[in-house]
Amino acid sequence: MGTKPSTLFEAAAADMRDRVDGEIRFDPGSRATYSTDASNYRQVPIGVVVPRTPEAAAEAVAVCREHDLPVLSRGGGTSLAGQCCNAAVVIDWSKYCTRVESVDTEAGVAVVQPGIKLDALNNHLADSGWMVGPKPSTHVSCAIGGMIGNNSCGSTAQAYGKMVDSVRRLEVLTYDGVRMWVGPTDDDEFARIVAEGGRRAEIYRGLKDIAETYADEIRANYPHIPRRVSGYNLDSLLPDNGFHLAKALVGSESTLVTVLRAELALVRIPAASALAVLGFEDVFAAADAVPAVLEHQPAALEGLDHRLVDLEHSRRLAEKALRQLPDGKAWLMVQIDGDDQEEADRKAKSMIDDLCKQGAVDASVLDDPKRKKEVWAAREAGLGATAYPPDGPPTHEGWEDAAVPPDRLGDYLRDFRKLLDQYDYGSASLYGHFGQGCVHTRIPFVLWTAEGVANFRAFLEDSARLVVDYGGSLSGEHGDGQTRGELLPIMFGQRVVTAFERTKALLDPRNRMNPGKVVHPYKLDENLRQGVHYRPTEPATMFAYPHDDHRFSRAADRCVGVGKCRGDESGVMCPSYRATQEEEHSTRGRARLLFEMLEGDVITDGWRSTEVHDALDLCLACKGCRSDCPVNVDMATYKAEFLFHHYRGRVRPMAHYSMGWIPLWARLAAVAPHLLNAVTHKPGLSTAFKKVGGIDPQRRMPNFADQRFTTWFARRPTDGSAKPRGPVMLWPDTFVNNFEPEVGKAAVAVLEAAGFEVEVPNRTVCCGLTWISTGQLRVAKRVLRRTLTALGPALRSGTPVVVLEPSCAAVFRADMPELLAGDEDAHRLADQTFTLGDLLAEKAPDWQPSPVNARGVVQQHCHQHAVLGYTHERKLLGAAGVETDLLDAGCCGLAGNFGFEKGHYDVSVACAEDKLLPALREAGPDTLVLADGFSCRTQIRELAGERSPVHFAQVLAGGLAVKG
Known part of the structure; x- marks a missing residue:
């Protein structure tokens, strides 16, 4: 599953070093570090470029074009569908391209570079009273560029919509070198662009033709739900949506253009909010109550089931929050905003009175900021809590973010639970953005045997048909990438998929932008990080690793890639990353290198590896990851183990x-x-x-x-x-x-x-x-x-x-x-x-x-x-x-x-x-x-x-x- 040795691309690397203002890394360690994201997939990149400016990134794309090398832009690297790993030149925006270039505090508009993290941007904006609308649970580490590429959402999308609703304009670069600001295009602007001629005019004419040719299918086959993230946003090119090319490019996962800058529409920070938590007899009853809650216009509406709470109890995650939950076996967390705290509390209590008449078992209202933060932490801990259940096998992404109409959520969950049981995946937890019909789960797929991989494929195909039957979307948040790209015909029909293919061919005729993702995709069971041939080295160790079946290979594969170790604000993890802003000096980067060391494909010298040694050299052994990491990676222990073997028999x-x-x-x-x-x-x-x-x-x-x-x-x-x-x-x-x-x-x-x-x-x-x-x-x-x-x-x-x-x-x-x-x-x-x-x-x-x-x-x-x-x-x-x-x-x-x-x-x-x-x-x-x-x-x-x-x-x- 590796790529050709990086020495074959040394001419390109040399040109990069001569022409690109940035760090050029075609070495085995860097390639290994970027070999995967937060998904089930692994593809070793050709090399990594860390540009210091957007202009340097544009020059890197030019060098790739001259050498016919594919390109992949990467922000926080937290994608769950495989869209952030590829056999390509990876452009990592997150170290240097983090500037806020301008903020109009009167209009609520900001121009930013793609690498800035969401939390960093919101902290920069806080004093002005503005913020970015969407807030994914990875807000400490996700980058704005990645949010644009993925059309990110989060709990606040209930009030503010997806990332597409926050994008005003984008500065983009096509693989063949067209650099332009794009946004809404009225008839006069369209006519002016076409009259100027050239490649830009060709792109606009072609997109107009695609929109007109497939308008009926787009209107008919795009589900009318809050969380349609799958596919390209061709609906944004329809006349009634202002032929908005920037919005059409949101969610395209680096398969069409490279985003250099973004102009964002900001939203006001709420003056006050209350958090109501409602308890129900089961998750289906909680989902059935969603339409009644929506009548109260919540700013956020999240659901979680007893399985998630039980797993968090067992992992001692968000313990303070769990003690504050009302009685029940499933819960809805409802944020109500107001002009002041009194109004927010009054609205929340009115909603509770209404819901208690309609089946809620118990309820409480929280208005203390600290308590609200603790309860939200319980919801955000979902992925980490469900990844390694103590009473069962590890779980995986793959069908973790489907979305249906909110008023059909209860029935969908009942049918989805039956499907899980049919495949013996019944232990999976169900939680997510219930107010928008989006369901998160991690499923105990077996991805290292032929039978397990066949079941993985069959389950995804059956799940896709189930969601489509409910008028839903394969992805309601995490995008298509490789996981769902192959399934898009089930959702959209072949005519709309042909429209996607024509859009790709128009903007990226050489198929060099993140190839194999979304359009003409790899099969969903290709490039698996484990897969049927997964046979890692199982070395004898000094530590026992009782939480990893006493296997160092499982410990090295424990990281799920969500990148919390790349945060800069709270917690201890990871001090060396905070000091260097280097992926290889994050807990995730080090875990990836240890995995690759045992895989033996890119890192070939095992315990003697200088690449792994150099990454671990700046690990402070602080053990911050042992508590702060969602899956409790313990890099201090792994470092001690590695150093023992690395220097064994040597000075x-x-x-x-x-x-x-x-x-x-x-x-x-x-x-x-x-x-x-x-x-x-x-x-x-x-x-x-x-x-x-x-x-x-x-x-x-x-x-x-x-x-x-x-x-x-x-x-x-x-x-x-x-x-x-x-x-x-x-x-x-x-x-x-x-x-x-x-x-x-x-x-x-x-x-x-x-x-x-x-x-x-x-x-x-x-x-x-x-x-x-x-x-x-x-x-x-x-x-x-x-x-x-x-x-x-x-x-x-x-x-x-x-x-x-x-x-x-x-x-x-x-x-x-x-x-x-x-x-x-x-x-x-x-x-x-x-x-x-x-x-x-x-x-x-x-x-x-x-x-x-x-x-x-x-x-x-x-x-x-x-x-x-x-x-x-x-x-x-x-x-x-x-x-x-x-x-x-x-x-x-x-x-x-x-x-x-x-x-x-x-x-x-x-x-x-x-x-x-x-x-x-x-x-x-x-x-x-x-x-x-x-x-x-x-x-x-x-x-x-x-x-x-x-x-x-x-x-x-x-x-x-x-x-x-």
């Missing part, structure tokens, strides 16, 4: 020996800490030390403490009194023990004040973190086994283990059970590991901290965000009178050894500049800066001037007036 980078073995060096440094501090900080010696150790020369080395925490603890006087809450084991991690013993002293003071008897292991112990992060997994396992031996009696007696360093706690909770699968003590330690906040909240719920009365900014450690949480710490800080601003987005950028390693400094600082450093600059000079991670505190000290970050334990100890 490693020096940083792996210097930073990876820091627990050992710290023990040795304890003999003469002053001497080592002098060496690491004295000019000349410091430079040599860093060079030998593979440490970036711009980094300042932290100071070793004069006295280790464990030494202090062993020598400290005690009163000998029994503590009412019993013993706890305080974990002396390498960083607290050797660099910041004052944190450990503060924790002892707090624990004893709360009534615990504090113990510390009587021999050297370590969690193995630094060996894990550098892929030295055999050493890590030996270290962990020694630790379990040392802790064995305490673990078997049920003693809680309090861990102050979040990275160490995350090892015990997440990494160790997979490295030492089946070890009973390992699982005991995972269950008995507590953060200080967790222990106080769960084991001493009646204890109240002494007042501190301050304001604080909290840099939440990435592993707290991903694995541990910060809820209990925040509540205890509140009880101590500390008002906190929690920075739960972005990463400090140091990430243990990552920020110290040579070559990582710039990315490390860029990560800190994303969220952390701006927040610290805005905070008042007296504001406490809390950071439980040693890396976070180190980065803040180095980059944030006079700030002196402290651990949670130190804040609580400060209230006790304890001086370490």
